[in-house]
Amino acid sequence: MRQIWIPKAGGPEVLEVREAADPTPGEGEVRVRVAASGVNFADIMARMGLYPDAPPLPCVVGYEVAGTIDAIGAGVTDLKAGDRVLSITQFGGYTDTLVAPAMQVARLPDGLDFEAAAAIPVNYLTAWLMLVRLGNVQAGERVLVHAAAGGVGQAAVQICNWKGASVIGTASPGKHARLKAAGVAHCIDYTSQDFEAEVKRITDGEGVGVALDAVGGSSFGKSYRCLGSLGRLYCFGVSSFAPGKSRSIFAALKGLLSTRRYGPIGMMNENRGVHGVNLGHLWHIAPELRAMLGEIVQLVGDGTFAPVVDATFSFDQAAEAHRYIQDRKNFGKVILTP
Numbered sequence: 001m002r003q004i005w006i007p008k009a010g011g012p013e014v015l016e017v018r019e020a021a022d023p024t025p026g027e028g029e030v031r032v033r034v035a036a037s038g039v040n041f042a043d044i045m046a047r048m049g050l051y052p053d054a055p056p057l058p059c060v061v062g063y064e065v066a067g068t069i070d071a072i073g074a075g076v077t078d079l080k081a082g083d084r085v086l087s088i089t090q091f092g093g094y095t096d097t098l099v100a101p102a103m104q105v106a107r108l109p110d111g112l113d114f115e116a117a118a119a120i121p122v123n124y125l126t127a128w129l130m131l132v133r134l135g136n137v138q139a140g141e142r143v144l145v146h147a148a149a150g151g152v153g154q155a156a157v158q159i160c161n162w163k164g165a166s167v168i169g170t171a172s173p174g175k176h177a178r179l180k181a182a183g184v185a186h187c188i189d190y191t192s193q194d195f196e197a198e199v200k201r202i203t204d205g206e207g208v209g210v211a212l213d214a215v216g217g218s219s220f221g222k223s224y225r226c227l228g229s230l231g232r233l234y235c236f237g238v239s240s241f242a243p244g245k246s247r248s249i250f251a252a253l254k255g256l257l258s259t260r261r262y263g264p265i266g267m268m269n270e271n272r273g274v275h276g277v278n279l280g281h282l283w284h285i286a287p288e289l290r291a292m293l294g295e296i297v298q299l300v301g302d303g304t305f306a307p308v309v310d311a312t313f314s315f316d317q318a319a320e321a322h323r324y325i326q327d328r329k330n331f332g333k334v335i336l337t338p
């Protein structure tokens with residue numbers, strides 16, 4: 001098999017393609033011939049040496065793939081060779097051949113291509129956890145979505161549209177027209193506008209019902225102040241800790257030091273809540289995740305959700321794929337194809 005390795009921490013240029021023997025599925029596992037792998041910001045943080053969850057280097061990252069099953073292990077009864085599937089995986093997704101527990105695999109609806117399928121698991125599960133499972137977003141509620149044009153951002157926008165909630169999205173200015181076309185009610189250019197002041201202006205001081213923040217650092221505190229009564233803030237990433245393409249301890253430290261601490265008494269009196277979400281720490285509830293993924297795939301199948309794939313890069317262009325995201329060029333998902 002061919003895989004993309006991170007041999008050492010560094011810029012995008014460290015990524016390299018290596019060959020290895022094909023893996024064999026064990027009990028309860030299936031082997032997938034991968035047609036498309038999703039790129040996530042966590043992969044970039046791992047490459048920079050900024051992702052504590054990543055396996056020790058050298059390693060192969062990647063949380064999701066889509067492809068065709070070509071072998072099944074003992075005890076797997078609900079999947080078979082030839083099935084077109086997607087899978088979440090605890091790393092190792094930058095590969096042309098993946099062995100995964102059947103519990104982490106879902107069959108694709110007819111007509112869904114592999115690139116779109118690989119754009120589903122991480123982005124939609126993360127947005128679903130925050131907006132549906134935990135946030136119970138209501139019709140008419142306002143939702144502040146940071147990086148609304150990104151992978152998770154686009155999934156969040158589609159879930160809000162489906163639920164009848166109204167999105168205020170932050171994004172680089174060049175993405176605003178497309179965001180509006182995707183149903184975002186208000187766009188904020190965080191590069192030139194203070195998003196907290198803008199949210200207060202847009203909502204006449206009322207604030208939002210839900211805020212999704214993966215920027216981190218001082219942004220968490222500002223997003224909290226954007227909440228109205230009964231508002232829920234979901235903290236799920238720290239992309240501001242990685243402003244450049246190689247690790248900056250200074251940026252990470254600055255981010256940590258500017259992260260607000262929350263107290264239960266203050267939250268009680270303000271009727272606001274803060275919740276952390278890390279999909280990568282939920283492997284022990286795989287059956288529940290699989291059920292959510294099943295619902296999501298069904299909503300993709302009936303056209304309610306439409307994964308937005310922006311760009312596809314070959315394995316040999318993996319460095320370009322990472323640069324594309326870090327240069328903030330992506331609108332939706334970036335995919336690698338073997």
Ligand SMILES: NC(=O)c1ccc[n+]([C@@H]2O[C@H](COP(=O)([O-])OP(=O)(O)OC[C@H]3O[C@@H](n4cnc5c(N)ncnc54)[C@H](OP(=O)(O)O)[C@@H]3O)[C@@H](O)[C@H]2O)c1
Nearest residue numbers: 040041147150151152171172214236237239277278279328
């Ligand atoms: N906790 C979890 O379970 C979980 C799961 C998935 C993702 N996440 C987090 O969610 C965030 C989004 O992830 P994603 O994979 O969907 O990525 P993404 O949003 O597609 O990331 C790229 C976009 O983020 C924006 N951005 C903001 N700060 C950035 C920075 N310092 N460097 C580069 N881009 C930056 C840029 O868009 P604009 O210029 O338009 O703002 C860029 O185009 C990340 O922080 C990620 O770690 C967390």
